[in-house]
Amino acid sequence: MAINFDLFPSPCYVVDEALLEKNLKILKYVQDRTDCKILLATKAFSMYSVFNTIGKYLYGVTSSSLNEARLGYEEMGKEVHIFSPAYRDDEFDKIIEYCDHIVFNSFNQWKKYKNKILAQPKKIQIGLRINPEYSEIKTEIYNPCAKNSRLGITLDDFKKNEELLDGIDGIHFHTMCEQGADVLERTVKAAAEKFGGYLKNMKWLNFGGGHHITKEGYDLDRLIRVIDRVKEKYNTEIYLEPGEAVALNSGFLISTVLDVIKNGIDLAVLDVSAACHMPDVLEMPYRPEVIGAGEAGEFEYSYRLTGPTCLAGDIIGDYSFKKPLKEGDRVIFCDMAIYSMVKNNTFNGINLPSIALYSLDKKAKIIKTFGYDDFKRRL
DSSP states (O other), rough: SOOOGSSOOEEEEEEEHHHHHHHHHHHHHHHHHHHHHHETTTTTTGGGGGGHHTTTTSSSSEEEEHHHHHHHHHTTEOOOEEOOOOOOHHHHHHHHHSEEEEEEHHHHHHHHHHHHTTTTTSSSEEEEOOOSSSSOOOOOGGOOTTTTOOBBBBBHHHHTTTGOOOTTOOEEEEOSSSOOOOHHHHHHHHHHHHHHHHTTTOSSEESSSSBBBSTTTHHHHHHHHHHHHHHHTTTTTEEEEOOOHTTTOEEEEEEEEEEEEEESEEEEEEOOHHHHHTTHHHHHOOOOOTTEEEETTHHHEEEEEEEESSSSOOEEEEESSSSSSOTTTEEEEEEOSSHHHHHOGGGGGOOOOEEEOTTTOOOOOEEEOOOHHHHTTTT
């Protein structure tokens, strides 16, 4: 690794600006080839200290709440899109102020807010999220097309409310999670089979997120063909709103070994927690990569890496190392820019990791640190 992790405190999220820019250049390539518009999904990555860099390549942000929309509006200053399963009355005036695109999850919500939107002096693009009832996501908690899903309008409901389509500018679907262009191609086919008669009347179509565009081996040519084919068939503008792809593999989480204990196996207690600092490890679940480590038993010294909370299941995973771990050693987790920072918490009063940037000029920049007041203000 080019980064000297000793320059940073522990625990600390570190984003490598060069790796971030590498992803952005790939996304920009897709935009240039297809004339599509790609947005940052802030639900995955909201480190606004790098929004200026992201804004040089992408068209703006897509948000899931008023706070995310405001963050994108104030810190990037480009297009701001929003989708929510349902909007709050006391927030909607501000949503109108910050957003250029508002996507509704139901015809009820569109009816409720239609007149307020149309009364605004600025033109706001209005979309409806559809549920094509097709998804290849295996983990049920992340599948927006699961049976009885609250996300998106089914074809049956669409047909019953066709008289309400006046004023709708676009169609949005989001059915993917960490998947490739082959899945998108099949998803577009399924959506077109059901909703094709409506798509031809729309100004834009939003393919949502879940596209692993910057992952090694992703089929960029296939993605470009899918976008071009849909644009030509429906004469419509195309949006994509990846979150992970923007900051994929560009971030790290520095941790330090606090103690090594033995109970049948060797267990290393770290100053980072799966429950607090990388909750997707437990929710997904998955096992994050560690620099210099292998699978349990691959190298001579194996350990179960655990967190410092009282949660019995605060376990990150089993790893092996070429040298034995000891108190004070650093353990560096990979791909920790996405979701970890936006989902972390202070369970047990455990402090949040600092946030830092390894800049293009190879300097360590501490962006933010946290302490007792951050824990207390949440309660």
